[in-house]
Amino acid sequence: MIAENFNYDAPTSLDEAIALLHEYGDDAKILAGGHSLIPMMKLRFASPTHLIDINNIPGLSYVKEEDGYLKIGAMTKEVEVEESEIIHAKYQIFMDATKLIADPQVRNFGTLGGNLAHGDAANDHPAVMIALGADVEITGKDGKRTVGIDDFFQGFYTTAVEHGEVLTEIRIPAASGNYGSAYHKAERKVGDYATAGVAAMIQMDDQGRCTKAGIGLTNVSPLPLRASRSEEVLIGSDLSEAVIAQAAQYASEDCSPSEDLRGNVEYKRHLVSVITKRMINKAISRAKK
Amino acid sequence: MIKCKTSKEIGGMGHSKKRKEDARFIQGKGNYVDDVKLPGMLYMDIVRSPYAYAKIKSIDATAALAIPGVVAVVTGKDLEKYGLHWMPTLMSDTQMVLPTDTVMYQAQEVAAVIATSRYLARDGKEAVMVDYEPMKPVMDPFKALDEDAPVLRSDQEGKTDNHIWHWEVGDKEKTANVFDNADVVVKQQMHIPRIHVASIETCGCVASYDKVTNHLTMYMTTQAPHAIRTVIALVAGHVGLTEEKIRVISPDIGGGFGGKVPVYPGYVIAIAVSFLTGAPIKWIEDRSENLQADSFARDYHITAEMAGTKDGKIQATRFKVLADHGYTDASANPSKFPTGLFSIGTGSYDYGAAYMEADAVYTNKPPGGVAYRCSFRVTEAVHAIERMTDMFAKKVGKDPAQLRMENFIKKEDFPWASPTGWSYDSGDYHAGLQKAMDAIDYHGLRKEQIEMRAEGKFLGIGISTFTEVVGAGPSQDFDILGIKMFDSAEIRVHPTGKAIARFGTKSQGQGHETTYAQIIAEELGIPMEHIQIEEGDTDTAPYGLGTYASRSTPTAGAAAAMAARKLRDKAKKIAAHLLEVSEQDLEWEPGKFFVKGAPEKSKTIQEIVFAAYTNHPEGMEGGFEATHYYDPPNLTFPSGAYICVVEVDAETCDIKVRRFVAIDDCGNIINPMIVQGQVHGGLTQGIAPAMYEELIYDDSGNILNGTFMDYLVPTAVESPSWETGHTVTPAPHHPIGAKGVGESPTVGAPPAIVNAIVDAVAHLGIKHLEIPVTPFKLFKELQNVGYFKKTT
Ligand SMILES: Cc1cc2nc3c(=O)[nH]c(=O)nc-3n(C[C@H](O)[C@H](O)[C@H](O)COP(=O)(O)OP(=O)(O)OC[C@H]3O[C@@H](n4cnc5c(N)ncnc54)[C@H](O)[C@@H]3O)c2cc1C
16 A cells, blocks of 8 residues: 655646646646545556645635636535535535545545546546536646536546646536535445435426426446436426436436446446435425425 | 442442543554564565465566665565474464465465565565466355365375364254254354454564574564464474563554454564564555455354244254365464354253354465454354344244243353353343343334334344353363463552552453453552553563453453452451451451451551551561462353344335444443443444445455455444443352453344344345345345346
8 A cells, every 4th residue: 555656746836737747748647635546546556656736726726606607616625615605505415415425534635626537437526517517627738628517527537637737617507596406325334435326406497397407427337427318308397206207217227337346237227216316306305495 | 320349539340430541542642563663674565466376486576676675575485494484373274474386365475575664665565576377266165175176275284175174062963853843943044254353453563583682572463462472482483482582562452353363474474584684574564455364254154043832932953054264274263162162152042952063164265263353253153043033033923022031041040051061150131131122112113113114114123132152261171272261460569559460461442451450449449540551561461361252351350350359368467467456357448458346447558558568567478469360260151132223225225223222241340431332342343244344255266345445344424323231240250240241242233233124124025134234235135025126
C-alpha cells in the first residue's frame, strides 16, 4: 500500500496549473480530494510521476444560484454540499447522495469535481448529475468550454476532460415550481459502492402532470446511465402508479449490470426497478411540498 | 445493580471504573510495535505469491538489488542453509518460513526484501522477478479427499492423501440408537465460512539481535509473549538463540482476537535477518497482506442432526465436521484438542446422547484456524446447536423460546455431566432467557409479527441460548506444545502502599490494566488507582500462556486473587504484631484489619505494608510481594440468552436489526462497564459473520475479496443499539467466582441473528440460511421458494 515515487506541485492559479499539466504531459495528474486517486496509487494501479494539487487555487469552491443555474465549484467538498443552505432547501437529492458516499473522513476531502472527473460509473454523483441535467464547465489553455452531462462520460475512467484541462464548474438548471429530487443506492455496508443506485428528478405543474423528469442510474452499466425510456413515459403523464411502475420496469430493462460480489444481473435489475419506483415517489412527494 | 464489597475509593469488584489504559489511547499516546524505532533499523517487505499452487522456477533479485537502499533479498534457499526454512506450528504440523520450491496458497511469502526505508523495501519488492509454474490448486475441501486429488503435502514422508486427522467424541452407538428410534429427526448441512479477525492493527515486529551480547529483543504483536519466546528458542536454539537470550516485548496491541497467537513467517524472517546482519529489522504488514495471508478463522462444514420426541424433548445430537485447514494445520488449539472445544456443541440442553466427529483436510488456502474471539471452535459448535434447536422447534411446531425452556439443564442439576465429557460448573439458563424475553417483550413481538405479515412485511425474532466454555485450562488436559496452560500473577507492594503487578497474559483491548487492579483492590483494599499493571515483557513478567479464549480472568485473574490472598495472610500476621493481639482476634474489612469488638483498634493495609519494610515481626521475611501460578480445577461455563429482532424489506431484501437484547452470565462481574464494552464489541463481531464477512476464493485459488472494499467489516452504522444485561451465577470453583466474557457475544450472536432472519421469512418456505445472510443471498433463496420470479 505504498505508492511509487512522484513529484508534487501545488500551484496557486488555474493558469499555472494548466501550464504545469502541459509541461509534464501525460504522466501528470490533477490531485483534488485524493480519495479516488491516492488509493489507486497506493495499490499501484496508477503511477503518475507528477501530481498537480489544485487545492490552493482560490475560487473553485462554492454552491450558489445564479443566472437560472445552481452552480457548484469543482473543488467543493462533499461536506460543503451537505452543509449548504440552498441544497437543504431545494436540492435534497444531494443530501441523499452525499450521506451515502463513504464516511465523514472521505466527505471531508472528496470533491464534486473529482467525483465526476474520476469517470467511474460506481460513483454516485454522475447519476445525480444525469437526473438533474447538469452541464460541466471545463477550462483549458484556450479558455472555457461547456459539455452536457450526457457527453461527459466517455469510457472507463475517461471523460470529456482532456489532458491539460481542469473541470471547473458544474451547472444545474435551477429548481423551479413543483420540483423534487431523490437518490438512493443499495449498498452492502456503509461506504460501499452501489450495488445499484437511482437518482430521480421530477417537476410537475399544479395539476400534478409531470413537466420534467430525469432518471440516472449508478453502477449498473459500464457508464453512468440515463434511463431515457423511463423519463419519456413520465414526462407528460399524471404520474400514476402504473406509469411509475412502467418507468421502473424500463429502467431495469435498459441498464446492463454485470455480475460481481455485490450481486448477479437479475438481482441488480430487480433493485433498479424497486429503487426507481421508490425514488420517483420520493421526488414526487418532495415536489408537492 | 451489583453489590460492591469495597468503597468507590478502593474500587474493587463491581465498580464501573474508567479504564486506566484509555488515557493514553484516546490521546494517541499508545505505544504500538510500529512506534518502535531503533538506530540503524532496516525495513522488510515481503514478495508474495500470485498463485495458489505453483512451482517456483527461479527468483531473480538483480533489479531489486540494483535499487540504491535495497540491502538484501532473502529467499527460502538462503534460510535453508541455517535449517530455518520450515518451522513447527502450534499443532505440531510444519509450515514454510519461505518456500524453496513450491508455494501453497495465494499471498504466501516467497522472498523478503530488506532496505533502508519502508518505501524502498516496497519498491524492491516490486522489482523481484519470480518465475512460477502454476499448478491446479485444491480449493474444495470435499474434493481434497478424492482419490485423484494431488497430494499437497508431499513434503511429509509417506503422505498419500490430504487428510490431516480424524477426531471423535461421545457415544456413537448409543446416539445412533436414539436417532433410529426417535419420533422426529432434523438434519442440516451448514458451512461456518472462513473469516478473518481483521484487527485494526496488522501484525508486525521489530527484531533486534545484538551481535555483541548475543541477545535478541523481539518487539512483536503477540497475544502470548512467553509462549513465543519458548517457540523461538525451540526453533532457533540450534543457532545459539537460547531462551535466556531472548526477550519478547509485546507493547500496546491494536486488537488480537486470536489472530496474534500464531507465529507468522514474517516474524521468523525478521529474526533470521537481524541475526545475520546485526541490524534491527522492522516488518509491518499492510492491510491486504494481513487479510490475505494471516490466519483465518472457522471454515467448518458441518452436517448437524438433532433427534427428539414429537412433543419437543431433545434426545440426541450428532455432528459431522469437515474442517478446511489450508495447507498446514496452524490452528491455535491446546495440543490435545484438534477441534478445540467444539464438543461443547451439545449446548444448554439436557439430553444424554451425542456423537461428534471431525476430519481435517489440506487445501491450497492460507493456514490458520485461529480461535477468533472464541474459545477454540466454540462459535462453530454453538451455531450448529442453536440453528438445530430452532429447526427442531419448527418441526415439532413449538415456539422456540418455549422449547428451549423445556429442554434447559436445570439450575439445580449443576455440576452437569455433558454427553461429550464436560462438567458444566454452573448456570441458570431459565432465568437468563426469561429476563431476555421480558426485556424485549417477546410475546408482544410474536403478535406484531402476525400483524406485519398480514401487511406483507417481514419481522423475525431469533433466539440463541448458548453455553460457552472458557478459561483453558486445567493442566491435566490443557497444554500448548507441552506447556501447561496455567497462568500467573506477581504482586509487589511498595513501602508506601502502592503496588505493581505483572502478568503472563497480554491485553489487546480487554482492559486488564483496570480489571486486574480491581481484583487486587478487592482482595487487599489498596485503591485500584494505586496499582499499576504490567504485561507483555518476558524479562519482567512471570511466565504465562497469554490472552485468548477468554482465559485471562479465569486463569490470571484467579492468580491475582490468590497472590493477593497470600499477601493478606501476611498482612494479618503483621497487623497482629503491630496491634499486639493474636491473629484470631483480627477481622478484615476492605482496607484494614481491626480487633474484634474494638474497631477503633485497627491498622490500614498501607500501615501494614509500611511495617513490612520498617517493622516486621521477627522471623518473618521482609517485603510485601507474592507470586501465584494458578492451575484451574475446571473450565468456566459462561452462558447467555440473546434475542434478536430483524426487519426484512420485502422488496429489496435489506435486513435491519431492529433490536438486540443480550443477557450474559459471566459469573461475578469485575467491572460492569468493561463487561458491557466487551459485549458491545463482541456482538458487532457477531453480526459480522452472520451478515457480512466471508473470505471468498475462486476455483483457481484467487481470493476475491482481499481488501476492505469487499471484505465487509461492519461498523457502528451496521450495528443496532445493543441492549445488554446480566444474570449472575458465580463459578463455584473460581476464587472470585468470575467466568470470562470477552467471547460470549461473538459466539452467541450469529445464531440469534440467523434464527431471526429465517424466522422473518419462514412463512414463505425458508427453512435455513447459510451465513453470511446478505440481501443478495436472501433474494436468491426467496426466488427458490417462488416469492420472487426468476427471470432467467
Ligand atoms: C473508502 C472510500 C469510499 C468511497 N465511497 C464512495 C461512494 O460510495 N460513492 C462515491 O461516489 N464515491 C466514493 N468514494 C470516492 C470519493 O467520493 C472520491 O473522493 C471521489 O470519487 C473523487 O474525488 P476527489 O476530490 O477525491 O478526487 P481525486 O481522487 O483527487 O481525483 C480523482 C480523479 O479525478 C481527477 N480530477 C479531480 N479533480 C479534477 C478536476 N477539477 N479537473 C480535472 N480532473 C480532476 C484526478 O486527476 C483523478 O484522476 C469513496 C472513496 C473512498 C476512499
